[in-house]
Amino acid sequence: MDARVKLLRDFYSTMQQGKIKLEINSHGFVFLEQLLSDGITLEYGQLASYGLTHKYKLLNVPEDSINRLLHDHIQKTCNVCCYFNEAANNTFCFNLDNNYKNNNTVLIPEMQFSVNSLIEYFEELGIKPLVIASGRGYHVWCRVDDAIENQLLSDFMMRMVAKTMAALHENDHDYRKVKFNMYPNHKNNNVLSLRLFGSEHIKNKVFSHVYTNLGLLDEDESWDFFADYLVNKTLPQENFMKAHDRLVAEFSVGDKAV
Amino acid sequence: MNNFSVTLQHTEFKYDDSYGLTKENFSKYLSKLQHKERDDNELLSTEYAYFRYNIYEQCHKLAIARPDGIEFMQWLKANNWRIVICTYRDIRKASYYTKDWLNTNKIPWDHVFSAQNKVVFCKLWGIQHLIDDDKFNVLYGGLYGIKVYYPIMAQHEGILQTGARGFNTFHEVKQWMPE
Numbered sequence: 001m002d003a004r005v006k007l008l009r010d011f012y013s014t015m016q017q018g019k020i021k022l023e024i025n026s027h028g029f030v031f032l033e034q035l036l037s038d039g040i041t042l043e044y045g046q047l048a049s050y051g052l053t054h055k056y057k058l059l060n061v062p063e064d065s066i067n068r069l070l071h072d073h074i075q076k077t078c079n080v081c082c083y084f085n086e087a088a089n090n091t092f093c094f095n096l097d098n099n100y101k102n103n104n105t106v107l108i109p110e111m112q113f114s115v116n117s118l119i120e121y122f123e124e125l126g127i128k129p130l131v132i133a134s135g136r137g138y139h140v141w142c143r144v145d146d147a148i149e150n151q152l153l154s155d156f157m158m159r160m161v162a163k164t165m166a167a168l169h170e171n172d173h174d175y176r177k178v179k180f181n182m183y184p185n186h187k188n189n190n191v192l193s194l195r196l197f198g199s200e201h202i203k204n205k206v207f208s209h210v211y212t213n214l215g216l217l218d219e220d221e222s223w224d225f226f227a228d229y230l231v232n233k234t235l236p237q238e239n240f241m242k243a244h245d246r247l248v249a250e251f252s253v254g255d256k257a258v
Numbered sequence: 259m260n261n262f263s264v265t266l267q268h269t270e271f272k273y274d275d276s277y278g279l280t281k282e283n284f285s286k287y288l289s290k291l292q293h294k295e296r297d298d299n300e301l302l303s304t305e306y307a308y309f310r311y312n313i314y315e316q317c318h319k320l321a322i323a324r325p326d327g328i329e330f331m332q333w334l335k336a337n338n339w340r341i342v343i344c345t346y347r348d349i350r351k352a353s354y355y356t357k358d359w360l361n362t363n364k365i366p367w368d369h370v371f372s373a374q375n376k377v378v379f380c381k382l383w384g385i386q387h388l389i390d391d392d393k394f395n396v397l398y399g400g401l402y403g404i405k406v407y408y409p410i411m412a413q414h415e416g417i418l419q420t421g422a423r424g425f426n427t428f429h430e431v432k433q434w435m436p437e
Contacts, residue, residue: 027382027383028382028383028384029340029383029384032369042369043353043370044349044353044369044370044371044372045369045370045371045372046349046350046371046372046373047371047372047373047374047375047378047379047382049374049375052382057350057353099301099302099303100300100301100302101299101300101301101302102300104302176301176304177301179302179303191350191351192350
């Protein structure tokens with residue numbers, strides 16, 4: 001197996017098995033027939049609103065096919081997106097998108113403020129997030145060495161987002177200009193997928209560069225950072241729980257599940 | 259194929275907390291939606307957009323399938339046509355209930371797709387026949403070699419001759435389909 005494919009498989013190890021969304025320019029019934037071999041089924045297809053990009057939500061995808069598609073993902077001939085596990089995950093992610101209808105791949109000041117605030121709040125809790133340029137903003141990932149129940153992850157993420165939105169407001173930014181999605185989310189685990197690191201954004205063809213305090217790393221540096229993050233920055237479960245408890249104690253938002 | 263527009267206009271939507279809105283905003287947004295007012299907000303995800311999705315989802319589920327449409331679709335399947343359901347809906351969220359609705363109404367289908375431009379989708383996939391009421395598709399499908407059939411509605415009044423064929427019942431469409 002390609003070393004980078006193995007990296008992706010290891011990093012995203014608790015994602016739902018056999019279920020992916022494939023973003024690719026290929027289309028037509030001959031292509032679809034080839035795609036749906038080995039028992040793979042199509043939940044739905046989608047023609048994106050730009051170019052020839054098609055999105056296919058695929059079910060029952062065997063391991064070999066996933067590895068082959070991940071290889072293509074790394075070669076940038078398609079994008080593989082995964083769905084978070086419905087019960088527990090060892091990764092969680094804040095997806096920050098530019099919320100304008102038009103021209104939304106532009107980096108707006110509210111976006112930069114949001115990502116920097118989020119990083120700062122993580123660091124206050126002793127956590128180093130993995131921040132990846134997503135095309136319309138950033139994906140802010142965190143990886144734990146064992147799966148955490150989704151409700152605990154949601155409790156943590158909801159507070160982090162609330163702090164970030166409050167900071168935007170307090171600094172005279174319009175928080176509505178940034179769309180915050182949290183993964184996993186019990187409402188969307190079977191609905192919304194997230195693109196894996198190591199490919200290009202389907203719309204603007206920009207690589208998923210890693211963002212650090214030095215700015216965006218180039219492609220090779222990003223892969224090195226990603227590999228190093230997996231080995232050296234994956235958070236012990238105990239540390240996540242300490243950060244969770246500290247944040248929950250600091251910031252009460254009621255008992256209702258979000 | 260269904261009475262979505264009638265459902266949207268005539269269903270009595272009741273306010274409750276699940277909308278996450280004040281009662282005033284609920285009424286304001288519902289009126290805006292039922293009067294087909296344009297949404298000029300420059301932002302994508304808004305309170306109104308979420309409300310609109312919520313109401314549309316209810317309408318999609320409540321809408322009644324036309325009996326002649328069901329019969330026509332079953333006829334297509336029996337005659338070995340490949341049936342692609344193509345919708346403008348946010349298919350990520352809508353695929354489950356769309357398929358449920360199709361199955362409940364015994365409407366056969368092979369694939370479910372979403373496309374904001376159905377003419378482009380048909381052209382790319384080599385689909386020659388499109389049944390759709392959208393004026394855009396009625397006007398432009400023919401230019402790209404797509405045979406468009408549309409249920410005649412008030413919105414089609416005054417439409418230029420474009421090669422698209424209007425119908426009152428699906429039985430008329432049957433005779434236009436090649437052997």
